[in-house]
Structure formats: structure tokens, C-alpha cells
């Protein structure tokens with residue numbers, strides 16, 4: 808079935824909640840916990856050096872859970888946990904065109920934490936929005952990187 812959207816700009820819009828990021832103190836204890844909770848195995852672990860974070864991914868339906876553990880004493884996740892404790896850290900929306908969506912959100916008054924998309928975990932280009940504008944919810948935009956052979960959209 809082909810989905811025909813009435814407005815071309817809809818292609819820039821957020822497509823779905825891609826994942827929910829959860830800050831944890833220890834992947835070693837949280838991975839088995841979430842495997843039990845979701846009744847599904849962690850399918851990928853990945854360290855993002857630039858963000859000083861180790862991640863673990865779970866998939867349920869179309870949505871993923873991303874567990875985040877700091878790899879350094881003063882990393883962003885470590886600081887977050889010291890301030891707020893473990894818990895939901897960010898909501899990530901998949902976008903079809905991250906540059907277009909960043910432009911749109913900027914023009915709507917949102918504050919981007921990075922002015923150009925950066926490489927995140929899970930083969931994604933990402934951009935974060937400042938939570939002071941978004942009711943204290945850290946929002947991530949993410950777009951699949953188009954370098955692999957797999958360019959299929961779901």
C-alpha cells in the first residue's frame with residue numbers, strides 16, 4: 808500500500824517515536840532487567856565515544872528502548888544521573904529529512920543543541936533540542952544514515 812501525503816512538507820515531519828532513551832547507572836544490571844521486562848533480548852550494544860556513552864538497544868514493535876550508561880566520570884549521562892537520578896532521559900523522533908526538520912524547528916523558536924546533525928548510535932544522524940523550550944523533555948531527532956545498502960524506509 809502506498810501512502811500519499813497531501814502536503815510535500817509532511818516529508819520533513821517527525822515520522823514516529825523511534826526510541827526512548829533511559830539513563831542507567833549500569834548496563835550490566837539494567838540489560839538483564841529490561842530483557843525480563845520486555846521479554847526480548849538486547850539486540851545491540853554500542854559505545855559512542857564522542858558522547859561518552861555506552862548504549863544497549865531493545866526493540867518492541869516499531870519502537871526501541873535505548874539504555875545509556877556513562878563511560879566517563881563527567882559525561883552527560885553521569886551528570887544527568889547525579890542531578891536527576893536514573894530514568895527517562897530523552898524521546899527520539901525519526902525524521903525523514905533531519906536538516907529540513909532542524910530548519911523548521913529553528914524557525915518555530917526551538918533551540919538546537921547542535922547546529923549540524925552529528926553521528927549518534929545505531930547508524931543515525933542526530934540533533935538534540937534544548938529541553939528548556941520543550942517542557943523539560945530532551946528531544947532527539949534522528950535519521951538513518953544513508954551510507955549502507957539498506958536504504959529502505961519502513
Ligand code: ZN
Pocket residue numbers: 826828873897899947
Ligand atoms: Zn537516543
